[in-house]
Amino acid sequence: MKRGDLVGLLAEDDGGFTVAVDGAEAAGSAAEVAAAEEALRPRWAVWSQATARELIRGGARLATCWDVAAVHRLLFGGWRAEAGYAWACLHGQEARDVPAAAGEPDLFSVAADAPDAPVLGAAAALAAARLQRAALDEHALDEQGGASRVSTARSESTAELLCAELSADGLPVDRDAAEKLLAGIIGPRPRGAVDAAAIRAARDERVLRHAPDGAGGDLRSPAQVKSLLAAAGIDVPDTRAWRLDEYKDRSPLVAALLDWRKAERISTTYGYAWLDEHLGPDGRLRGAWTGSDGGAGRMTASSGLHNMPAVLRQAVLAEDGHLFVRADLGQIEPRVLAAVSGDAALAAATAADDMYLPVAAELGVDRPTAKVAMIAAMYGQTTGHGGVAARRMRTAYPVAMGYLDAADRSARAGRDLRTYGGRLLRMSGASTDSPAREAARGRYGRNAVIQGAAAELFKMWAVTVRARTAPLDAGIVLCLHDELLVHVPAGRAEQAAALVGGCLAEAARRWAPHGRIRFIADITVARSWAEAKS
């Protein structure tokens, strides 16, 4: 056996592990798995992230894996990916590939026909991984230009290891700093239920004192807020912040309400209860991470890790003797569009640090107009008709526009799409319905091929950073769609920052080997997440 060979691995209920190599299974401890990892460095075939989570509990970490659930989501789309389902679909797919097969495969009847997998253990995980690998190789024969799906499968798999580590290790948050921030926004920590109610009432009163005589109501009830505003002469169809924005300068009530909403959001979602629930005594804020959602394939995180209000980032502080390397991808979506569509003119524009400048020159418009035209093309505008810039986009970048239009048409018609890296984007099941719903599906399709491809590139970058910075005792502590936060011993921060930039070039080469697309990242070293400005 050599480095990179597939070896089955499964966590058992008793805390032990089972390893499978060519027909033979053996039981072992986490320490023994770690020793095998050190000596052989295989690509561990696992059913899901659960195995890595158990290994981490046992003190062992893996460099790479083949995650059957992650690859299943890539091949088949959607979220569902438990072992039995993945096994059944894998066998169903073979049947579907027979040319005579027509129509939509019925996954449940296929499951009934699938060869029995009486025990979905380590050996079966190994078998499933090999079948997935073979399916990917088969697909590769009729692919042209797209990213290698095998490399996507590997990075999506290893991203699950990263997710298990993110869940276990958490994000460094300074409790004192966080509590001070909260005190400034929502007041001190309530001493009890009565105190909490008094603080809440005082916060409400600062809005209600601007209300007309006799008007009042529960600010937490949108219907009552609507009535309250009506009493003040403000008629709105709903009370969303963007709709109220235009009234805030002439109505103290609206201004106070919008301020109240911000504080209330912090108080209810990111307040003391949030800290108590998710911030451990070790100063790490933990949530559950998944390598891909059920849609376009972005990573997800719970415990508010992906929607923490910007003001609270000041409390995300590197631990003593450590610093953060923060890196975010610049203009990732138009650069991804250039890569996945193969548009030579748009590819040329990616050579610029700010690619909207050459695009603006090409379109003969100013930069803001060019940016809006590009984003409208990628996401499908609903307001206005685009104007001259939109029309010139078609002439200047016909290949890129054609790619987006094709995705739009497929989605409208309910035809499935695949991202550049090979993720199935399920559009089927759409029935004929209103033109508005159909247009919405078109926008979803346009967006998904870009967002999904960007997610694949991002994960390739992330797992590359994970591998290359591990020798520096550095660790990724947050992934935020196009942004990485790496926690690193202070003396190695500059070295890590340089590696992160190199990793982007490496990941881009692996993801888009044929393209001449330039990807850029803004990389800074700082003690707090907020400090590292973009």
Added chain:
DNA sequence: GATTTCACGTA
């Protein structure tokens, strides 16, 4: 009690 709606934070 479970599900839907509204709202809003992030990218």
Added chain:
DNA sequence: CGTACGTGAAATCC
């Protein structure tokens, strides 16, 4: 300038 997700509270459904 659109899409996505996670969250919490109220409203609504059953």
